[in-house]
Amino acid sequence: MVVAWWHVAAVIAACMGGVDGRPTVPRRYRSMSWRGGRASRGIAGAVGGGLPGPRFVTQRLDHFDGANPATWQQAFYVNDTFFKPGSSAPVFLCVGGEGPPLDASAVAGSVHCNVAVEWLQSTGALMFALEHRYYGCHNVSACPVANLSAPGALRFLSSRQALGDIAGFVAFANDAYGLSVANKWVTWGGSYPGMLAGWARLKFPNLIYASVSSSAPVRAELDMRGYNDVVAEAYAVSHEGVGGSPACRAAIAAGHARIGELFASVAGREALAKAFGQTAAWYADPRNQLKFAGYGVADFPAQANDPACAQPMCNIARICEAMTNEALGDEVQRLAHVRKLQGQAASEADHFNSLGVPAPGYDDDLLWPWQTCTEFGFYQTCENGSECFFTQGLSTLAEEMSFCANVFGISSDTVAQNIAYTNEYYASDRPSGSRVFYVNGEVDPWHANSINTPVSQDLPALYVDGASHHAWTHPSLATDQQSVVAARQAIRDEVQKFLAEEPIAFVV
Numbered sequence: 448m449v450v451a452w453w454h455v456a457a458v459i460a461a462c463m464g465g466v467d468g469r470p471t472v473p474r475r476y477r478s479m480s481w482r483g484g485r486a487s488r489g490i491a492g493a494v495g496g497g498l499p500g501p502r503f504v505t506q507r508l509d510h511f512d513g514a515n516p517a518t519w520q521q522a523f524y525v526n527d528t529f530f531k532p533g534s535s536a537p538v539f540l541c542v543g544g545e546g547p548p549l550d551a552s553a554v555a556g557s558v559h560c561n562v563a564v565e566w567l568q569s570t571g572a573l574m575f576a577l578e579h580r581y582y583g584c585h586n587v588s589a590c591p592v593a594n595l596s597a598p599g600a601l602r603f604l605s606s607r608q609a610l611g612d613i614a615g616f617v618a619f620a621n622d623a624y625g626l627s628v629a630n631k632w633v634t635w636g637g638s639y640p641g642m643l644a645g646w647a648r649l650k651f652p653n654l655i656y657a658s659v660s661s662s663a664p665v666r667a668e669l670d671m672r673g674y675n676d677v678v679a680e681a682y683a684v685s686h687e688g689v690g691g692s693p694a695c696r697a698a699i700a701a702g703h704a705r706i707g708e709l710f711a712s713v714a715g716r717e718a719l720a721k722a723f724g725q726t727a728a729w730y731a732d733p734r735n736q737l738k739f740a741g742y743g744v745a746d747f748p749a750q751a752n753d754p755a756c757a758q759p760m761c762n763i764a765r766i767c768e769a770m771t772n773e774a775l776g777d778e779v780q781r782l783a784h785v786r787k788l789q790g791q792a793a794s795e796a797d798h799f800n801s802l803g804v805p806a807p808g809y810d811d812d813l814l815w816p817w818q819t820c821t822e823f824g825f826y827q828t829c830e831n832g833s834e835c836f837f838t839q840g841l842s843t844l845a846e847e848m849s850f851c852a853n854v855f856g857i858s859s860d861t862v863a864q865n866i867a868y869t870n871e872y873y874a875s876d877r878p879s880g881s882r883v884f885y886v887n888g889e890v891d892p893w894h895a896n897s898i899n900t901p902v903s904q905d906l907p908a909l910y911v912d913g914a915s916h917h918a919w920t921h922p923s924l925a926t927d928q929q930s931v932v933a934a935r936q937a938i939r940d941e942v943q944k945f946l947a948e949e950p951i952a953f954v955v
Contacts, residue, residue, distance in 0.1 A: 472816040472850040475742070475827065478546035479638045479664075479815065479893070498551035499524070501578070501589065504619045508591055508603055510611030521612060522578040522589040526554035526564070527624075530573035535629035537656075537946055538620070539563040541576035542613065542647070544640035545815040548585055549578045560635040561922045562659070562935050573624065577616050579609055579640070581814050584806040596808025601817045606643060607872070613647045617654045631656035631946055637917030638662050638893070639815075646873055649880040657882040657945035659938055662917035664896035665885075666876040667823040667869040669862065670844045673895025674827040675835035681749035681890035682763055682836070687913025687928045688754040689890060690764025698770040699747070700836035702778030706740050707838040709779070722783040733841075741829055741841030745786040749890050752915040755926035759788040763890070813854070820851035824866045825896070881905035882945045886934060888914030909937055 501522035508517035530536055541560035543549045553559045553576035560576070567574055581604045584590035592600045617632060632655050636644035641663030648658035681689070682696040709715030709730075716727040723744065729735050748762055756762050760769065766785055775781045819825055826847035829835035835842075851857040857865075876898050885898040885908040893916060901908045911919065912930040919934040 472812060472854055473847075476816045476819055476825075476847075476850070479544075479825075498555055500551065501586075503589065504616055506580070506591075506612050506615050510608055510615070519580075519591040520589055521580065521616070522549070522583050522586065523616065524549065524551045524554045524576040526567065526574040529567050529571045531571060532625055534571060535627075536571035536573065538626060538630050538632045539567070539572045539574040540613070540617070540632060540634045540644075540655075541574065542634055542636035542640040542644045543577055543579040543582065544636065544638060544643065545579065545582055545818070546811075548582055548811075549576050551576075556922050558917075558921045559637065559640070561920055562938050563633075563635045565923060565935075566939055573626075573630070575616075575620060577613065579643075580604065580612055582811065584809045585811070587804050587806040590806035590809075592806070594807040595810065600808065601814070604814060604817055604821075606639075606646070606818070606822060606869075609643055610647055610650055613643070614651050614654055617651075628950070631950075633942060633945070634658040635920075636661065636663070637920045641917065645878075645883045645885065648883050649873075649878055652880065656950065657884075657942060659884050659886065659942060660898075661886045661920055662888060662891055662893050662897065663885065664825065664893045665873060665878070665898060666896040667825070667866045668896055669824040669826060669848070669866050670830075671825045671827050671896065672830060672833050672835070674825070674892040675829050675837065676833060677890075677892040677895050678747060678749040679834050679836040681752065681892070682747070682767060684763070684890055684913060687889075687930050688764070689752065689913045690754065690762070691767050692771065695763075695767035695770045696836060698778045698781065699766075702770075702782040703740055703744070703836060703838040705777075705779050706744065706782075707840070710736050710740075710838075718779075722779060723786065736838070737841045737846065740838035743837045744782050745789055748915075750892050750916045752890050754913075754928060755924070760785050761789075816850060817855060820848075820855055820857045820862050821865050822869045824848070824862065827892075876902075878902060878906065882948070884909065884938065884941045884945075886911065886917075886919065886938060888916060888918060890914065891916040907941060909934060909941075 501524060503520040503522055505518050506521045508519055509515045539560070541553050541563060549559065554564065554574045556564055563574060566572070578589060580591050581601070584595060591603055594600060620626065634644035634647045634655050641661045642665055644658045645660030645663055645665065648655040679696055679700065682691040682699060683693045684691045706719065709719050713727065716730040719730050720727045730739070745760065747766065752763050754762055754764060760766050769775060769785050770781050772781065775784050826844055828844050828847055829837045829839050829842040831840045833839065848859060848862060851862050852859065883906050885906070887894040887897045887899050888911045890913060898908050899910045911934045913928055914931050914934065919931045919938065923935070
């Protein structure tokens with residue numbers, strides 16, 4: 448999870464013509480977690496700060512082609528500090544995903560799976576973290592293909608192949624570490640890794656005993672209106688220190704609606720130029736209108752909301768304090784104030800240290816976008832008539848998914864078919880199975896496509912009041928919301944119940 452950009456307008460709107468001539472995609476589709484501003488707080492540190500480097504397991508390149516013998520080396524990390532060989536202690540597997548890349552801190556203290564890390568001493572568990580294929584190509588030694596720029600290089604990047612990697616790793620680790628059926632495997636993950644963690648249990652119940660699936664949007668969707676609808680809803684949430692209000696939400700919506708009106712006249716565009724900068728002519732270009740107001744004229748954290756942050760306009764509470772302050776002027780002037788305090792220059796801090804020399808052609812900006820086009824969609828629109836409180840009608844489905852055709856040559860019809868198959872393959876938000884605990888946060892927009900209430904007695908769920916994107920998987924801090932603290936305990940209680948259940952015998 449990377450530090451949030453102050454303004455989504457920094458997104459590269461065009462799908463072709465990056466700075467070096469390569470095709471580009473909007474940054475909001477380069478990772479499910481790109482808005483994750485809370486991530487930098489409490490991270491233990493990367494390799495070079497006293498933590499061990501990766502180990503490697505040999506994996507098949509293609510788990511679905513028995514005639515393809517090609518293999519590659521997948522990175523994993525181990526924490527066996529409290530594990531006693533020969534004991535019946537559980538095995539915790541932190542599942543890697545699209546961001547941030549895993550390093551050894553994943554088993555020692557990071558944003559990924561810290562509920563499990565902080566539980567190691569009392570459980571005596573053995574803990575692994577397994578890096579996702581392709582997302583480890585920042586290290587050429589852990590990349591499935593020799594050159595990522597070669598034609599067809601991404602064809603082995605999918606959730607289904609990643610699940611095959613998990614199954615292969617469990618078989619390897621059981622043998623390499625002398626584990627027995629008494630050592631029950633529990634998968635952990637947040638966001639896309641949360642999806643994989645849950646699916647690993649449902650697809651391989653003979654290997655994975657239980658799972659905690661945090662902030663996992665298991666229902667793939669082409670037009671994900673719900674994302675920005677929940678962003679708007681988040682700004683009306685007042686409890687758990689969130690600090691929103693209905694008046695705040697209404698003010699943000701009114702300001703963006705008024706900006707949409709101002710685009711339509713010379714006088715209006717001149718007013719925008721005076722309030723926000725640029726020239727009046729700049730606001731006449733539909734492409735600039737989209738970049739400026741289609742995703743919000745400032746950064747409006749919801750997924751990354753951190754009630755304890757200290758920077759100007761860094762969370763819902765601070766933004767709402769300004770947006771309900773009539774002394775700052777009308778709603779448009781208040782939006783300009785928020786934008787100004789957040790800073791005029793978009794910046795991004797990348798906290799992860801590369802573990803080696805990247806593979807040839809490595810460009811992590813293209814990896815998650817490939818999966819949106821081939822599996823998940825999740826195109827976040829702001830359509831007319833939705834609850835989105837940005838300027839409606841600029842961010843359309845055609846605009847949001849255009850990079851699939853422009854960058855990858857995948858048509859919109861094929862994207863829709865891919866999404867439908869994903870939901871059929873994984874059963875969307877209506878799975879069958881047991882011992883998966885789904886946990887979601889109230890102000891996290893991804894909960895729109897997640898499981899927020901129990902599917903059955905065997906598939907429980909927890910909805911965390913006021914919480915952002917898998918906030919409970921982060922290292923514990925004194926400033927954490929009480930709901931997040933309670934969620935961590937609820938997760939441990941549920942996993943404890945899972946582990947106490949008798950296993951089902953599988954007949955081979």
